[in-house]
Amino acid sequence: NSQGRLTEPMVLREGGTHYEPIAWEEAISLVAGKLNSLASPDEAVFYTSGRTSNEAAFLYQLFVRQFGTNNLPDCSNMCHESTSVALAESIGLGKATIRLEDFEKTGLVIVIGQNPGTNAPRMLSSLAAAKKAGAKMIAINPLPEVGLTSFVDPNPQHGNPLSVLGLRPSKLADLHLPVRIGGDMAVLKGLMKIMLEREHAEPGSVFDRDFISQRTAGYTELEAQLDATEWDEIIAGSGLGRAELEEAAEMIIAARSLITCWAMGVTQHTAAVATIQDIVNLHLLRGAIGRPGAGLCPVRGHSNVQGDRTMGIWEKMTPVFRENLEREFAFRTPERDGLNTVESIAAMRDGRAKVFFAMGGNFVSASPDSAAVSAAVQNCDLTVQVITKLNRTAVTPGRVSLILPCLGRSEIDGEQFVSTESTMLNVQMSKGIFEPASEHLRSEVWIVCNLAAATLGERSDVDWYAFAADYDKIRDAIERVVPGFENYNERIRKPGGFYLPNPPRDGVFPTQADKALFKAAPLEYAKVAAGRMLMTTIRSHDQFNTTIYGLDDRYRGIDGGRRVVFMHPDDMAELGLKGGDRVDVTSYWDDGERHIRGFEAVPYKIPRGCTAAYFPEANPLIPLGSVARRSFTPTSKCIVVSVVKSE
Missing domain, CATH: 3.40.50.740 (Rossmann fold)
Known part of the structure; x- marks a missing residue:
């Protein structure tokens, strides 16, 4: 029709x-x-x-x-199979442990591997409510996302009518950590290592010892693993300096409570399950599950x-x-x-x-x-x-x-x-x-x-x-x-419906040990040979999953096209490229090479050695066999590539 x-x-x-x-x-x-x-x-x-x-x-x-x-x-x-596997093992439920009202009760929100301005715009209102209530926010993402740095609420009923005109944008993220692609686990281990060092110096000042002893198992193994993790590896893997990680860790230590949100930027990596379990580890150290304003928030889209x-x-x-x-x-x-x-x-x-x-x-x-x-x-x-x-x-x-x-x-x-x-x-x-x-x-x-x-x-x-x-x-x-x-037909007819049981939200962890489990996995991060780079797929603002509503991406300054590759200007200079040049991108896997050709190179604020391209246009580069361990989620957020000027 x-x-x-x-x-x-x-x-x-x-x-x-x-x-x-x-x-x-x-x-x-x-x-x-x-x-x-x-x-x-x-x-x-x-x-x-x-x-x-x-x-x-x-x-x-x-x-x-x-x-x-x-x-x-x-x-x-x-998408979130890695989340389901990781959370089921660690806390006994593969779902979120918070409700929307927890955002207004939290002291700190960490948004890692997610761009809510594009992928979950309604969530921005909850993040803005958290900020209004006094919360701080840390964004961990390779690209700086406008939705987290200059949020304009489109709903005048939320108390800022001038925001509709773009006159009073709100800054959401207090700190942006521009992590290297594939470096999320390194960031998390760095944060926990700093916290552990502080806890060793002042016992009981950082970790929730009562929560750890009564509600968890496996702490000793995690402590040993963090002690054994070298700072050189954390810095190399994360692409960040220790001072940046220290600043983020201080925000976590100072916060009365903590919510962490994540999406495909975390789940679509080889070590995604272990990375998500490090998110859980961070929360368990702080006792930040099962109390108001604290918990885990995997953001599912459909x-x-x-x-x-x-x-x-x-x-x-x-x-x-x-x-x-x-x-x-x-x-x-x-x-x-x-x-x-x-x-x-x-x-x-x-x-x-x-x-x-x-x-x-x-x-x-x-x-x-x-x-x-x-x-x-x-x-x-x-x-x-x-x-x-x-x-x-x-x-x-x-x-x-x-x-x-x-x-x-x-x-x-x-x-x-x-x-x-x-x-x-x-x-x-x-x-x-x-x-x-x-x-x-x-x-x-x-x-x-x-x-x-x-x-x-x-x-x-x-x-x-x-x-x-x-x-x-x-x-x-x-x-x-x-x-x-229970009473499905009765409860579903009530305004607002009903909530399913959520044991971890109530401090109950239905694992085999009847406790939340620390998971101690060794640090992993993507390593590439000389001449190779890392690529992540992203979405544009005018896009929902595979549905493309327009060819512009106003948050990133892209007009009238989607066949683009975002690159660091210094990487472009080393390759003899300038903005607007056409490039061919090749990915590498055990079964051979894959190509996309004739894409436009766009200089952008992204870590050195990293590139980004839109999904699904870049999907031809993602090998079918490249999946997250144990969850089989495709590794769309971390692919080894090379970029050359088109002939």
Whole structure:
């Protein structure tokens, strides 16, 4: 339609050159027939984006597991999987430990590996509230971000009407640490080492000894590891001077409480899990979890990426979830773990996965190694996209491709409503208010239920059509399967919804030791050979994930283009480059080189030896095999590259 919305199901048949309309019944039958013809359910991959509601996600994973596979990769695999792994091990919960009101009670906010001005603009209001209440702020990021140094609140109701005119910008960050790419762990270890030295000199003046002795385990190992870490390595890894780290450490010591926020700038590194656990270590030393104004704040972006994981969208299952799901629906779930996102791409590339079904998202653009993922998706016998608008993945089809257009969250779905979970565990109702773009659109729940019924038939005792007709029944089932959703239908109808249980927020740490665990990992940082540099991907201001709303990036002074490489002026001079020159960038991995060509070199305030380029334009450089240890998150924030002038 005129807004670019898809308004009816479409099919690209084998050998065809264009999509054409297809009836819903035929589309569902086509997918069900292909799924049932597979030699094994594991030959299908069922992807989920963070757009999917709790209700749709719960039924989706139920359908997939009754079909016989745990191949449920999702967008979390590409962003905060490192967070989930790290926090689950350290504190027993892979989620935030704070609520928004904690920002107004804190003494210090550390923002590391995150640019809220571009990636989480609504969060700036919370940061501004913290500053208004007297908090200090430290920004740890390779690039100085305008959103943290000159914040203009666009909402006049927040008490500064002149800010709308840009007349009274607020400075948020009191200290910016321009960390070298890949140097976050070095920064954290440097801060803790300074604090430890102060604690040794004045016992009890820096660390919360009561908290450490009563609520934690592993302190002795961390202390030994910090003592053994050499300052030369910390300085080399972080790219910072000791004086800068001393200033930051003094701010931490002086603060009555501490909140640390992070995002992809931390999670998309080889040592991401250990780095996040050092964030936790820092908090545990100060007793800064489980009290007002103190805690951990991983900032997740998609509207329900956290809720989808709570609903079981994961290639694995917790024992409690598995037991409850099997009891509720009287079937045996697949025992073998499924494929994560990177493993799914490899399986499609190698022909081990033949069907790719995407519940939302823009998989091809969001994934690393663009050439590899495009070839992998096109190698499938069938690809299916449940989307609202065309995207690159829809025009990167398998041999047969279906587009199933769904209702947007803002559109009326009869009398039904759905729900989502925020990054801070707040579960709220989401009910559409606009007329659907077409009478042919169907809800995600309808699509899942009809596909499940057609595929599983008598193999499933689930009344899929009853779920599609009444979402309250879905929530009743969720209540019986997922802990924390007691009285779901009653509580979700209350203004503001409800919060899920958050044991660490209450000072309870459900780890194997029933305590928060210090994790002592050796210092790691990126090391490069002469002539090589480090690259990180970033987003522009006019961008949300893979959706590009405009070609300008006014915060960084970029007009009318995105094929740019930000570089330190001295690095450019050494390479014989000047602003505006076209350059080719090459990345290096065990399986060979990858290239992007004809990008514009832009001088920028970034550490020496570091470069930055926009996502997804720079995705072709990110090797599929370059992932964070234990989380398999692509290392999009730390890639070894070389830059040369284009011929």
